[in-house]
Amino acid sequence: MPQVNRGITQPLILSSGDPAEALAEARRLAAAAVCTGAGDKPCGRCRACRKAAGDIHPDVITIRRQSDDKGRLRREITVDQIRWMAADACVLPNEAARKVYIIEEADKMNPQAQNAALKLLEEPPADVLFLLCVTNAEQLLPTVRSRCAERRAGSASAVADEEAEALAEGYVRALSSGKREELLRWCAANEGVDGRAAAAFAACARDALADRLCGRKETALTARQMLEAAALLERCEDYLRVNTGVKHIFGLLAVDSPVGGGKQRKEP
Numbered sequence: 001m002p003q004v005n006r007g008i009t010q011p012l013i014l015s016s017g018d019p020a021e022a023l024a025e026a027r028r029l030a031a032a033a034v035c036t037g038a039g040d041k042p043c044g045r046c047r048a049c050r051k052a053a054g055d056i057h058p059d060v061i062t063i064r065r066q067s068d069d070k071g072r073l074r075r076e077i078t079v080d081q082i083r084w085m086a087a088d089a090c091v092l093p094n095e096a097a098r099k100v101y102i103i104e105e106a107d108k109m110n111p112q113a114q115n116a117a118l119k120l121l122e123e124p125p126a127d128v129l130f131l132l133c134v135t136n137a138e139q140l141l142p143t144v145r146s147r148c149a150e151r152r153a154g155s156a157s158a159v160a161d162e163e164a165e166a167l168a169e170g171y172v173r174a175l176s177s178g179k180r181e182e183l184l185r186w187c188a189a190n191e192g193v194d195g196r197a198a199a200a201f202a203a204c205a206r207d208a209l210a211d212r213l214c215g216r217k218e219t220a221l222t223a224r225q226m227l228e229a230a231a232l233l234e235r236c237e238d239y240l241r242v243n244t245g246v247k248h249i250f251g252l253l254a255v256d257s258p259v260g261g262g263k264q265r266k267e268p
């Protein structure tokens, strides 16, 4: 059984046209991060899951736009809020193994606030997970975006494509094997799928990696491997959009996927 990479807490951007959907996804991932149940997380039954669901878990902290003194919602998330978050993130968790900060409408951070967030996102304190909910990731500074993994909220559940999910898990398994020949075998076995299935697979595989990056699922992969693989899959999606042949895509995956050479994290 692969060990849990507890330390992997890659900041994650959750994007959706519907802010409520992005927030719901963030809450689910936050619950997964603090869940103490066995098996896939969140289990939904343990004390931590129930507290997270009730929005009373002390280690799940939400940053959102504040009201001004007239009770009106401010237009932006301010730099002071982000500075507060930076200071608070250095304090150890109260009861969970990690702390989670959900930034609601992170695209409403003003540039000053985003710059303040930059250092934090680049080198998050150990066992702190940042989830940035956005309706439009383009509103974020490129420097902020480049430090985060990105995931479309609701995409995996909305698609519910079993074939794509099976392919995605197969790809992650081949990556995790650490053996290039294992990956080559997997690519050769699946290069016959059609363009639609390949695109669904690529989106699903990025979600599968995001799940592992934020600690929702166990993995033997390193954060760097997962980020490289996610970037490669994004490139594949771009190629597929301009009708690049599926064989070419799987050839690219076979050659460019970051397999092997990854360091195993030491047991904490």
Ligand SMILES: [Zn+2]
Binding pocket: 035, 036, 037, 042, 043, 044, 045, 046, 047, 048, 049, 050
């Ligand atoms: Zn749980």
